[in-house]
Amino acid sequence: MSGGVEWALHCCVVLTTSHTPVPAAKLAELHDVSSSYLAKQLQALARAGLIHSVQGKSGGYVLTRAPESITLLDVVRAVDGPGPTFVCTEIRQRGPFATPADACTTPCPVSRAMWAAEDAWHQALAAVTIADLARDVDATSGPEALVGIQAWLTGGA
Numbered sequence: 401m402s403g404g405v406e407w408a409l410h411c412c413v414v415l416t417t418s419h420t421p422v423p424a425a426k427l428a429e430l431h432d433v434s435s436s437y438l439a440k441q442l443q444a445l446a447r448a449g450l451i452h453s454v455q456g457k458s459g460g461y462v463l464t465r466a467p468e469s470i471t472l473l474d475v476v477r478a479v480d481g482p483g484p485t486f487v488c489t490e491i492r493q494r495g496p497f498a499t500p501a502d503a504c505t506t507p508c509p510v511s512r513a514m515w516a517a518e519d520a521w522h523q524a525l526a527a528v529t530i531a532d533l534a535r536d537v538d539a540t541s542g543p544e545a546l547v548g549i550q551a552w553l554t555g556g557a
Contacts, residue, residue, distance in 0.1 A: 408441040408475050408478065409530075412467070412470060416530060417534075417549055418462070424438060449464055450463070466531070467531035472533075486511075486517075488510075
């Protein structure tokens with residue numbers, strides 16, 4: 401999983417605090433990250449329909465759906481793509497003790513284990529929403545954390 405996923409998830413949580421568009425530069429400053437790299441993550445989220453870019457002087461990004469309907473899996477797929485993280489290359493068919501291709505009628509134990517792990521990982525990501533993360537921020541950092549971020553974003557802090 402790329403580092404961009406972490407950045408995108410943090411931005412989605414921050415966007416839950418604002419009723420107005422949040423400029424990409426503000427999001428980058430808030431997280432002390434590269435604005436050009438963050439812009440790529442925001443563009444990926446926008447292409448996936450998770451956020452929307454509002455143009456103009458008061459422009460920025462807003463969530464397109466309720467935070468309860470955006471899962472971590474949605475964000476991971478938006479940033480890293482929908483493809484599998486594990487790709488079997490049939491390594492068992494190589495080398496001095498290669499298994500003949502016609503004998504490889506079922507996936508090998510490595511492939512089966514990796515695909516099962518990936519499936520479990522996807523299920524776990526699909527079970528957590530951006531709203532869940534925002535609630536967890538309140539629980540672990542205090543209810544003033546996101547309120548403080550909201551005030552900072554709007555110039556009130």
